[in-house]
Amino acid sequence: xxxxxxxxxxxxxxxxxxxxxxxxxxxxxxxxxxxxxxxxxxxxxxxxxxxxxxxxxxxxxxxxxxxxxxxxxxxxxxxxxxxxxxxxxxxxxxxxxxxxxxx
Numbered sequence: 001x002x003x004x005x006x007x008x009x010x011x012x013x014x015x016x017x018x019x020x021x022x023x024x025x026x027x028x029x030x031x032x033x034x035x036x037x038x039x040x041x042x043x044x045x046x047x048x049x050x051x052x053x054x055x056x057x058x059x060x061x062x063x064x065x066x067x068x069x070x071x072x073x074x075x076x077x078x079x080x081x082x083x084x085x086x087x088x089x090x091x092x093x094x095x096x097x098x099x100x101x102x103x
Contacts, residue, residue: 006033006036007026007029007033007037008026008028008029008033009028010026010027010028010029011027012026012027013025013026013027014026014027014077014078014079014080015079015080016034016077016078016079016080016081016082016083017080017081017082017083018038018083018086018092019083019084019085019086023038025037025038025077026077027077027079028076028077029076029077030072030073030074030075030076030077031057031059031070031072031073031075031076031077031081031083032048032050032057032072032073034077035057035072035090035092038092039091039092039093042091042092042093043090043091046089046090046091047089048073048089049073050073051073052071052073052074055071055087056087056089056090057071057072057073057087057089057090058070058071058072058086058087059072059075059083059085059086059087059090060083060084060085060086061081061082061083061084062082062083062084067084067085072090
């Protein structure tokens with residue numbers, strides 16, 4: 001699958017934590033694109049609007065001792081982000097994905 005037009009240009013992968021698991025995702029991309037990077041099939045064919053109209057891509061970030069809900073398609077990834085909850089529509093059960101890197 002040609003993904004050159006799917007993701008924003010990036011020079012490196014950054015580390016984030018998703019439900020306690022460290023993952024490497026492309027910098028300069030929305031969280032939803034990063035989740036797609038990790039699970040290309042399930043996110044690509046998921047029921048997401050990709051423009052912030054729905055809340056199907058909501059995730060909760062750990063910030064200090066609090067959690068903050070954000071819309072993944074409208075939030076740019078940052079190194080060290082900790083995602084502690086995912087909306088039901090986000091399925092990352094697919095093994096690592098064709099592009100994702102897990103450790």
